[in-house]
Amino acid sequence: MTDMTAPAAPSGTEAGTPPGRPGEWSLDALADAYAYPEGDGVWLRANMVSSLDGAGQHDGRSQPLSSDTDMRIFGTLRGLADVVVVGAETVRLEGYRPARAREAFAARRAAAGQGPAPVIAVVSASLDLDFSQPLFTEPLVPTLILTGAAAPADRVRAAREAGAEVLVAGDGAGVEPARALAALAERGHRRLLTEGGPRLLGQFVAAGVLDELCLTVSPTMTAGNAQRIAGGPPVAVPARFSVVSVLEEDGFLFTRYRRV
Numbered sequence: 001m002t003d004m005t006a007p008a009a010p011s012g013t014e015a016g017t018p019p020g021r022p023g024e025w026s027l028d029a030l031a032d033a034y035a036y037p038e039g040d041g042v043w044l045r046a047n048m049v050s051s052l053d054g055a056g057q058h059d060g061r062s063q064p065l066s067s068d069t070d071m072r073i074f075g076t077l078r079g080l081a082d083v084v085v086v087g088a089e090t091v092r093l094e095g096y097r098p099a100r101a102r103e104a105f106a107a108r109r110a111a112a113g114q115g116p117a118p119v120i121a122v123v124s125a126s127l128d129l130d131f132s133q134p135l136f137t138e139p140l141v142p143t144l145i146l147t148g149a150a151a152p153a154d155r156v157r158a159a160r161e162a163g164a165e166v167l168v169a170g171d172g173a174g175v176e177p178a179r180a181l182a183a184l185a186e187r188g189h190r191r192l193l194t195e196g197g198p199r200l201l202g203q204f205v206a207a208g209v210l211d212e213l214c215l216t217v218s219p220t221m222t223a224g225n226a227q228r229i230a231g232g233p234p235v236a237v238p239a240r241f242s243v244v245s246v247l248e249e250d251g252f253l254f255t256r257y258r259r260v
């Protein structure tokens with residue numbers, strides 16, 4: 001992969017020293033390149049993929065837009081995160097499983113005081129989730145559910161019986177984005193990663209709490225009327241981001257933007 005922005009090569013490579021093709025970068029080098037900011041502050045990063053014509057999905061999945069290197073970066077971003085925040089529809093459609101503990105990130109995570117794998121935090125108002133799935137019954141660290149105070153009591157009970165932890169972060173049916181971040185921070189989670197989907201990401205944007213977007217621009221065109229990567233009501237004034245880095249491989253651009 002070619003780094004089109006930063007001349008400084010990440011250090012600590014196991015094999016294949018950047019700059020080179022991003023797919024050849026070691027996971028260690030990618031992890032260095034994508035490190036969260038130092039400090040105690042909460043940092044919300046999103047990782048999304050889009051086609052050239054703005055689709056965030058094809059046939060209800062993001063996989064047709066992705067590539068091996070995209071998945072390598074996806075895995076690296078998970079390897080760096082305390083928690084992965086994801087909307088319930090993405091969990092349902094993409095069949096989310098628990099995050100894995102990966103040897104490549106083990107030492108780095110231990111040094112950062114992180115558990116072996118990130119917690120998955122599912123945002124849901126209905127809790128219409130299949131609690132018999134491994135995401136709830138077999139995670140290394142209990143899966144969290146972020147919901148509102150008006151969540152159906154029987155579904156909250158079912159979630160807890162399955163082993164999930166339910167956090168209330170809203171007074172009504174839904175979660176208020178800033179309260180969700182505060183609830184995660186209270187539990188010591190400050191390196192936050194959201195993997196969408198678009199309806200959830202749109203709310204983080206609208207609430208002004210998205211710090212960073214890692215956007216893979218996939219060299220594909222889908223036509224149709226797929227969701228974009230962020231949906232919901234538009235913001236009054238477009239939120240402005242500046243580019244941090246752009247890597248390229250096989251026509252895919254792996255961009256990284258930070259809120260100005």
Ligand SMILES: NC(=O)c1ccc[n+]([C@@H]2O[C@H](COP(=O)([O-])OP(=O)(O)OC[C@H]3O[C@@H](n4cnc5c(N)ncnc54)[C@H](OP(=O)(O)O)[C@@H]3O)[C@@H](O)[C@H]2O)c1
Pocket residue numbers: 047048049050055056057059060061062086087088089090091093094123124125126127128146147148173174175176177195196197198199200201203227229231
């Ligand atoms: N391009 C990409 O990088 C990317 C990334 C992720 C997903 N996707 C695609 O996006 C599609 C799914 O995304 P989506 O936008 O339809 O759904 P989503 O954002 O993943 O999930 C929406 C659901 O999340 C819950 N939710 C969202 N905001 C909430 C709030 N404030 N309070 C409580 N619950 C809330 C609700 O769950 P309940 O219905 O349970 O109440 C809602 O139905 C899939 O096709 C997936 O493949 C693409």
